[in-house]
Amino acid sequence: MISRSRTAALLALASLSLIAAGVVPSPAGASGGKAKALVGTFKLDAGSCQGSSVTGTYFRMIFPHGTVANGKFFDNPDSLCSDKTYTLAIPGTQGGLVTGNYQPDPSPAFTAQGGAAANDIVQPQGFTAINFSIATNKKDPQTGTAVPPPSITVKNGKLTGQTEAWSAAWNKLYFNQGSPKPGGSHPGLTTPLTGTYDASSRAFVITWTSQVVGGPFNGFTGDWHLSGTFVPAK
Amino acid sequence: MSNDSVDPAGTVPRPKRWALVVIACVGAALVVMPFAFTMFSKTPQGAVMIAQFKPFMTTARLYGFQTDLREINAGVRQSDTSVASYLGGGTVDQRAFASAYPTFVSFNAQWPAIDRKMTSLMDQVQGNLGNYLAVAALPSFKLFPYFFVLPGLLILGFAVVALRRPRGWRSGRWVLVALGVGLIAAPGIFQMFQRAPKGGQMMTAFKTIETDQNVQQIQGYFGTMAEGQGAIRLELVPGLHHAGLDAAQIASRFPAVASLDAHWVHILNDMTPMIGAMSDNVARYQAIASLPPFPLFPWFFVLPGVIVAGLAFAAGSDRKALALKPTRGVQTEAVPHYQGAT
Numbered sequence: 001m002i003s004r005s006r007t008a009a010l011l012a013l014a015s016l017s018l019i020a021a022g023v024v025p026s027p028a029g030a031s032g033g034k035a036k037a038l039v040g041t042f043k044l045d046a047g048s049c050q051g052s053s054v055t056g057t058y059f060r061m062i063f064p065h066g067t068v069a070n071g072k073f074f075d076n077p078d079s080l081c082s083d084k085t086y087t088l089a090i091p092g093t094q095g096g097l098v099t100g101n102y103q104p105d106p107s108p109a110f111t112a113q114g115g116a117a118a119n120d121i122v123q124p125q126g127f128t129a130i131n132f133s134i135a136t137n138k139k140d141p142q143t144g145t146a147v148p149p150p151s152i153t154v155k156n157g158k159l160t161g162q163t164e165a166w167s168a169a170w171n172k173l174y175f176n177q178g179s180p181k182p183g184g185s186h187p188g189l190t191t192p193l194t195g196t197y198d199a200s201s202r203a204f205v206i207t208w209t210s211q212v213v214g215g216p217f218n219g220f221t222g223d224w225h226l227s228g229t230f231v232p233a234k
Numbered sequence: 235m236s237n238d239s240v241d242p243a244g245t246v247p248r249p250k251r252w253a254l255v256v257i258a259c260v261g262a263a264l265v266v267m268p269f270a271f272t273m274f275s276k277t278p279q280g281a282v283m284i285a286q287f288k289p290f291m292t293t294a295r296l297y298g299f300q301t302d303l304r305e306i307n308a309g310v311r312q313s314d315t316s317v318a319s320y321l322g323g324g325t326v327d328q329r330a331f332a333s334a335y336p337t338f339v340s341f342n343a344q345w346p347a348i349d350r351k352m353t354s355l356m357d358q359v360q361g362n363l364g365n366y367l368a369v370a371a372l373p374s375f376k377l378f379p380y381f382f383v384l385p386g387l388l389i390l391g392f393a394v395v396a397l398r399r400p401r402g403w404r405s406g407r408w409v410l411v412a413l414g415v416g417l418i419a420a421p422g423i424f425q426m427f428q429r430a431p432k433g434g435q436m437m438t439a440f441k442t443i444e445t446d447q448n449v450q451q452i453q454g455y456f457g458t459m460a461e462g463q464g465a466i467r468l469e470l471v472p473g474l475h476h477a478g479l480d481a482a483q484i485a486s487r488f489p490a491v492a493s494l495d496a497h498w499v500h501i502l503n504d505m506t507p508m509i510g511a512m513s514d515n516v517a518r519y520q521a522i523a524s525l526p527p528f529p530l531f532p533w534f535f536v537l538p539g540v541i542v543a544g545l546a547f548a549a550g551s552d553r554k555a556l557a558l559k560p561t562r563g564v565q566t567e568a569v570p571h572y573q574g575a576t
Contacts, residue, residue, distance in 0.1 A: 063453075063454065063457070064450050064453065065450075074457050075337075075457065075460075075461045075464075076460075076464075077337075077460065077461055077463070077464020077465065077467070077468055078464065078468070084461075084464075113499050113503070114499065114502070114503050128460035128463075128464065128502065129460075129463070129464070129467065129498055129499055129502065130499055130502055171502055171503060171506050172503070172507075173506065173507070173510065214510070214513070214514050215510040215513065215514065216453070216456070216506045216507070216509040216510035216513060217453070218449070218453075218510075218513040218514070219450065219453070219513075220453070
């Protein structure tokens with residue numbers, strides 16, 4: 001009898017811990033300081049430049065030994081902004097990033113010229129004359145490591161989560177651009193996913209940085225800025 | 235009659251003990267050497283490095299890189315002269331050109347240094363193609379530690395057995411001679427005397443190439459080149475269109491610019507993976523470079539081989555031989571018998 005009570009108490013304690021850690025959504029949702037997993041589609045706003053002001057969804061690449069604040073940033077001549085360090089994104093056929101599921105690269109993943117073909121999350125965009133795009137695969141194509149589908153949690157209007165599967169494709173090459181990196185590390189300038197979420201409008205802003213490990217851009221860091229509106233899964 | 239045969243007095247030969255001890259030490263050294271040089275972790279990295287460079291280390295591919303650089307150079311030169319002149323209405327007004335096309339002008343100023351460095355690098359790599367191919371023709375680097383450990387274990391084993399059970403020496407001796415001869419012959423069979431020094435030359439040549447600093451400089455050049463080509467593709471060429479030229483006229487008047495524009499994606503397809511291979515193999519190169527120099531490797535086989543074969547051959551029988559004592563009917567047991575003792 002005592003043993004059964006103790007087991008029940010331990011189970012209750014474990015459940016509370018999981019809810020507190022954001023692994024399991026709390027019945028009360030985001031209110032009251034409880035973490036809630038946001039499962040659905042983070043519909044992206046297209047990136048836009050107005051002078052030096054950049055809004056929506058975009059990406060920058062920082063040279064090795066640079067910083068997020070001061071660069072040096074890689075100039076993408078195909079950028080539509082006057083500041084060529086910003087590469088703007090246009091939402092893909094699924095509108096944006098889906099959590100709890102993968103949005104894999106198509107097969108073939110590249111055109112004959114090396115342009116990325118994935119278009120679920122974002123439309124392929126020119127990057128030094130070759131299209132690049134984003135996908136989330138069960139197995140990260142650069143490292144060959146199994147990765148979980150993206151997951152994002154809200155607590156008190158603050159977003160946390162992981163995008164380990166976030167993979168950029170360009171020029172017949174793959175670059176993992178998630179945070180954390182496959183396996184859970186945060187090398188170099190890689191920072192955890194953070195963001196804000198307005199529960200009433202469902203507007204979100206998500207940012208993270210991810211250092212490229214291996215390949216021609218080894219040591220470069222992608223600086224990701226996603227914004228838009230969250231649509232829960234039905 | 236050889237000195238290791240059974241003599242009429244019923245004795246079997248006994249090897250010279252000191253010789254067997256030396257042979258055992260050589261065997262142990264062969265076993266220990268790969269561990270001492272951490273070969274088990276380093277040589278597989280060498281195997282990966284050789285494999286990852288393979289797609290690029292062909293005459294056609296290396297010539298292609300040189301062609302890519304010449305094509306970029308021609309496009310940049312023509313942009314800076316003929317195109318600038320055309321856009322300037324027949325004269326080159328550097329100030330106006332720089333004001334209208336600052337990205338290209340900035341790139342143009344950096345290009346000669348980039349071109350020199352990249353061309354020199356490709357010359358260096360191309361000059362080492364033969365050396366690379368020689369190294370790649372060697373047995374896989376992964377196997378190298380075992381080439382020491384396995385013969386080492388056999389030599390050590392036979393020497394220890396001969397020390398403990400001298401009556402088996404007659405056959406054991408020839409096995410040791412054969413192992414020694416095998417070690418002497420192996421570098422010849424694998425042409426290591428020709429290939430290992432070439433590997434050494436390649437490692438020396440790559441010493442300045444396979445560094446983080448060099449790779450990051452090339453990554454920086456890549457960014458500058460992409461930006462510069464973007465300026466030609468997205469600013470100068472549209473400028474020519476704006477000045478009234480169509481694509482065919484641009485190709486006819488400025489063939490180097492049109493060619494660079496047309497082949498840029500191919501150039502990226504070509505160069506980017508090579509930069510990736512260079513970057514990915516910095517640590518692997520450094521692991522291999524920390525091994526003893528390549529030209530010494532054949533001698534790591536030959537010298538132990540000479541010692542083992544020579545001593546095994548010369549060890550023969552000691553003046554102390556073994557008398558054969560009948561035991562259990564037909565079987566015999568060796569016991570020391572001092573043949574020459576008085």
